[in-house]
Amino acid sequence: MAIRASILDELRRIVGPAGYLDQPSDIEPYTIDHRRLYRGATPLVLRPQSTEEVSRILRLCNEERIGVVPIGGNTSYCGGATPSADGNQIVVSLARMRRIRSIDPDNFTLIAEAGCVLQEVQEAAAAVDRLFPLSLGSEGSCQLGGNLSTNAGGTAVLRYGMMRDLVLGLEVVLPDGRIWDGLSQLRKDNTGYDLRNLFIGAEGTLGIITAASCKLFSRPRELITAFAAVADPSAAVTLLSRLRAATGDAVSTFELIPRFGLDLVIRHVPGTSDPFDEAHSWYVLTEVSSARTDSELREIIERELFAAIENGTVRDAVIAQNEAQREAFWRLRESIPEGQRLEGASIKHDISVPTSALPRFIEEASAMLNSLVPDARILPYGHLGDGNLHFNLSVPVGGDAAQFMARAGQIHSAMYDLVARYGGSFSAEHGIGQLKRTELARYKHPVALEVMRAIKQTLDPNGIMNPGKVL
Ligand code: MLT
Ligand code: ZN
Secondary structure, three states: OOOOHHHHHHHHHHHOHHHEEOOHHHHHHHHEOOOOOOEOOOOOEEOOOOHHHHHHHHHHHHHHOOEEEEEOOOOOOOOOOOOOOOOOEEEEEOOOOOOEEEEEOOOOEEEEEOOOEHHHHHHHHHHOOEEOOOEOOOOOOOEHHHHHHOOOOEOOHHHHOOHHHHEEEEEEEOOOOOEEEEOOOOOOOOOOOOOHHHHOOOOOOOOEEEEEEEEOEEOOOEEEEEEEEEOOHHHHHHHHHHHHHHHOOOEEEEEEEEHHHHHHHHHHOOOOOOOOOOOOOEEEEEEEEEOOOOOOHHHHHHHHHHHHHHHOOEEEEEEOOOHHHHHHHHHHHHOHHHHHHHHOOEEOOEEEOOHHHHHHHHHHHHHHHHHHOOOOEEEEEEEHHHOEEEEEEEOOOOOOHHHHHOOHHHHHHHHHHHHHHOOOEOEOOOOOOOOOHHHHHHHOOHHHHHHHHHHHHHHOOOOOEOOOOOO
């Protein structure tokens, strides 16, 4: 049912003149998802400035049974922050709640509001000589609230964990407007159910996270970044194990890149080039760091890479000599999604299996995809150290994009069935949103689904929070 004009007025009054958007051209960016898979509609985007305002918004929407879609930096891959097309939901942007409320270097914690851009949180930590380790391609635009709500992953999970692992406490507004102040800064607090983990990864379906207490770490003093050509994925896994052991688990990044990924970047992204004279089938980008200045990490990495070249698992390797070279290596990795987008239509997966099973999985999945779409170009890349690959396909050269995309459903099913046989996940780090609800219903254990529905019913009996997402 369309939202009554008097209610829209009341919502506008809660946030004041600077706190809402209601002109079509202002609203439009909030109604289209990052991948342009969905186009929604809304009469009103609210931009509250305080937890109290969020609370009043939700209380009113709950009374009036109005659907509320929270949005962060709008970088979701699964349409998690896009309203429905009927125009009967309002959007709540946290962008104006952007304060670092406090920072405690000796407790290694900070408290930040949900609208802080991830990079601002990283910078606030760096300013007191600490590290906030969450790091992803969109860190210049994604927001902490979105990182929390989707339990974001990225390129340092191997060492520091996902967003879930970096949180000590939350402030959350429940669907009925009650505010839960759970901004604990304690590492030990064994007092019952772990409520914060209910809201992290809930994709805004249980309430709105307005602030978080986050863990900080010592800042790396030594940072070694290497780009290596490896014989195959199995050699990559072996190299990772060796580096982890030799450095005492100092590996923070270990990303797999197939030749096709490097080709796409070099072809489409200006200013990028092949680090090697010769083409190789597989590469890894790895980063190892220590907060010590006498860690001898460089010597260890050189020794390990040299030994791996001797035994044939590594074909060639280069260690970044300066920050510019380090950035150039990272650019090769982080430009893969952009390179693939510019190459044409693509079908994406975000899967995980145990790291040790990845080489066999890559072989089996590639053979399966080749038999389904013989000339599709397969691009399995990403977070090998986390057992998480973006196992994507690009439209065949000269192929028809629409015909290719029409097969996405069949390809997804085949991929996810195979992943399930490996005990893996069909959504390792990108969440469910509206894109993967069918898969959730199909692959999640039925008891887990029952418990999830019961939690949703308890916290949001009127179903106002991000309707149509996750469940
Ligand atoms: C990445 O790791 O590059 C992203 O999570 C996935 C993507 O952009 O395809
Ligand atoms: Zn990723």
